[in-house]
Amino acid sequence: MAISKTYSANDIEVLEGLAPVRKRPGMYIGGTDETAYHHLANEILDNSIDEAVAGYAKEIVVKLVNKNTITISDDGRGIPIDKHPKKKKTALEVVMTTLHSGGKFNDSVYKSSAGLHGVGLSVVNALSSKLNIQVTKSSKIYSQDYSKGKILNKLKTKGKNKIKNGTQITFSPDPEIFGKDANFKPEKIYELAKNKAYLQKGIKINWECNKDLLNRKSSVPSKETLLFSKGLEEFLKNEINQNNILHEKVCFQSGNLEDKKGIIEFALQFNKEKIKYNKAFCNTVYNMNGGTHDAGFRSGIAKSIRKYAKSKNNKVVNKATQDDIFDQAAYIVSVYISNPEFEGQTKHKLSSNFVQKYCDAFASSAFDEWLNRNSKAAKNILNVLEEKIREKNIYDLNQNVERQSAFRKIRLPGKLSDCTSDKTEGTELFIVEGDSAGGSAKQARDRMTQAILPLRGKILNVKSSNAAKILANSEINNLLQALGCGRGKNYSKKDLRYEKIIIMTDADVDGDHISTLLLTFFISEMPQLILDGHLYLAVPPLYKLNISGKSTYAIDESEKNKLLKDNKKAKIEISRFKGLGEMMPAQLKETTMNKETRKLIKVVLPVQKPKMKKTNKLVSDLMGKNAELRLKFISENANKSLSLDI
Structure with a gap:
């Protein structure tokens, strides 16, 4: 599609009702993958649990009808069906079709609740190919059908119910949004229901599952009453x-x-x-x-x-x-x-x-x-x-000798989440920027072999600092303590505590700057570590593309454009990662940390002394105190497509 050269009021699009949810589901449920699919059930169950927490519901039913359809009901107060004073339609229709509507915006209806923004029920409605809601008031059942957020019929009565009041919702997530292969996993829904029963002791949750959905090895029962008195x-x-x-x-x-x-x-x-x-x-x-x-x-x-x-x-x-x-x-x-x-x-x-x-x-x-x-x-x-x-801390003499000596010689920094292996072989230290990325990395790592060291902000530029300033810097001290091998002339290969040192920063300009500062540190202070083949750069993705319900990742703009070109006819949803800390641990593991699926760039240095001197001079010119040398390099190379092999 050609991009218009003009930009006027005619170009401003206003999405009415629930259209924004269908247009950008990721904004409301985090994506269109399996986790998001099951999140819809969570949203509906949370509403029933909120009624229980408020003291009105005593019994909840979670029924997996088939692989694409689920029914959740409770004996709470039932969603109001009387006319809304401002909207001139039933309150039920308002909460089903209007974002940010509900009874959880003040403390008079719910003291505490899982739903906060009034979007859960309406979002589920918007993203369902079909949804039926039944509200019971004074034992009289009222029913209404929806599809993709739109009303199919007026609210109608449908006989009597055994309970006095309550709400029952049956829905099927829309395959247009989630893909034809998406379906509910009994294990996930059962665990969700069980967790809620534990958390709200004394509340009965009746679990039912179509037997055809359970294989022989499944530990999930077809029927069970979940009731836990000790929470x-x-x-x-x-x-x-x-x-x-x-x-x-x-x-x-x-x-x-x-x-x-x-x-x-x-x-x-x-x-x-x-x-x-x-x-x-x-x-x-x-x-x-x-x-x-x-x-x-x-x-x-x-x-x-x-x-x-x-x-x-x-x-x-x-x-x-x-x-x-x-x-x-x-x-x-x-x-x-x-x-x-x-x-x-x-x-x-x-x-x-x-x-x-x-x-x-x-x-x-x-x-x-x-x-x-x-x-x-x-x-x-x-x-x-x-x-x-x-x-x-390797005080036990039976531990690996090399790793033992490394532990004894150094005090490990508090922010280091070390691996549990007692050998250097196969271990990795990920150097990440900030506690947020560090938190995701800690959850994504293999605890046996992968250690995480978060650094606060951009480390010191060692090329523009003296030795005293370098040793006084807390972040560099943390890094030196974690590595355990010393620096400069005191570098000891046998005391290096990890086989691979991996710099893992955000896939943006700030991340590149931090990587450059770390590379400057290693080239200047530990060149032998690089020559021995221990230093690597992680390659995190910049984009996540949901192509016809399946997630894939692109490391940069060109890879994203290639995927778009190769999938012109597919429905594609694109999200850009602002940083590693924004990625879910599972995503970070799959794309950047899993040894089977990740990509790494090995950092190399020339072995020959003349080339090594040239490399050191280049790093000094670019990162040193002399701004004129840096300016000279930029002016001489600005028009070149430059590829530096350090």
């Missing part, structure tokens, strides 16, 4: 292998978030061996990337452990990091608050700032009390933590 306690006990636990009694605590009128609950259990199990929820919504409640909880528990260790004169655990402590702990933390703030409509991360300090204070105080009441369990926890920390 999070039961959740953690059922999810964790109880053979390796350090204490039988789960540490479960529940309390108020003081003046904020919220509730915090957590269940915590320490393990004899390393365990990776943690889940964070806000208003029963699973926040897969954690957030302020998770950060506050972890900080509070770590503070309590260190305080208890200090009282018992245990110097090793007294200095333990959060990673040291939570390597041995499984936990679930859940909060209920009014007006929570999330990063995005999919609510993967809680960002309400006030929650962090309350969770920190509550977790610390509650766990202090638990440790003092359960002295035997507390002693076991301290003993195992001490043992594991000593092992991790």
Whole structure:
């Protein structure tokens, strides 16, 4: 399509009603992949759970009718069907067809809720090929049908119901949006329903699934009543292998978030061996990337452990990091608050700032009390933590000698999330920019072989700094400590703690600048590390393309254009990554960190001394203090297509 040379009022497009949702579904549900497909069910179930949390619904039914259709119902108050005072149509029609409409914008209807923006139900409606809603009022059923967000018929009565009030929604996601091969996975829907039942103890969720959808190996039942009287306690006990636990009694605590009128609950259990199990929820919504409640909880528990260790004169655990402590702990933390703030409509991360300090204070105080009441369990926890920390720091003489000496010679930086392998072979250190990207990378990594070191901002330009300034720089110090091999004349090949050093920055100008500064550091301070073949550049994608329901990635503009050219007739949705921290851990793993699927650029230096001198001069001219040399290089090479082989 030719681009118009004019730009006037005629070029301004206004999308009415639910058209924006169908035009840009990624803005509302994070994309059109399998996760987004299942997120629709989550949105509807959340509405039923909100009725339960508010004290009106006692029973919820989740029924997987077929691979593309699901029914969710509750015995709550039922969506209002009377005329809306301003819109001159039923309130039901308003919430079904209007974005940002609903009863969750003030505290008089719901004290806390998963739905916040009034878009969940209307978005599901917009993205469904067919949807039927039945509202029961005083045992009388009212029914209405929709397709792709549009009303198919007027609200009509449909007999009597056993329950007095309630809502039932049956819908099928639109294959035009999600692709013909998209379907509901029984395992995912069952887990969703089960999690909600655990979180809202005493609420009955009846699960039903078409038997034809379950294969012989499936652990999902065709029918089950999900009802858990002990809530999070039961959740953690059922999810964790109880053979390796350090204490039988789960540490479960529940309390108020003081003046904020919220509730915090957590269940915590320490393990004899390393365990990776943690889940964070806000208003029963699973926040897969954690957030302020998770950060506050972890900080509070770590503070309590260190305080208890200090009282018992245990110097090793007294200095333990959060990673040291939570390597041995499984936990679930859940909060209920009014007006929570999330990063995005999919609510993967809680960002309400006030929650962090309350969770920190509550977790610390509650766990202090638990440790003092359960002295035997507390002693076991301290003993195992001490043992594991000593092992991790290679105090045990049976560990690999090379890695042991590296650990003994250096103090590892606090921000380093180290790998667990006790050998150098096969290990990798990813140097990433910022805590946000670092957080995603930590979740995406292979903990056995991949370590993550986030750097704050742009590191020091070593070519324009003296030795004293270099050694005083905290970020360079962190990097030197993590590598363990020394710098300059003190570089020791055998003490390098990782086989591969991988610079992983955003695929933009700032990312390129940070990569350049890091390359300058390695070329100037550790050229032998490069000559030995240890330095690499990661190649993260700049674009994500959803082509006919399938996700693919492009590392730059040219690769994106090639994909567009090769798929001219396909329906394509394009999103641009603003940075690594914006990528979901699964995406980052698939595209940039998985050894089987990623791309790496190996950094090489010339072995011959004359060429090496030329390389050093070029780096000094471009990155040194002399601006005239830099200007001269730019003016001489501005019109050239330059490819530098360093």
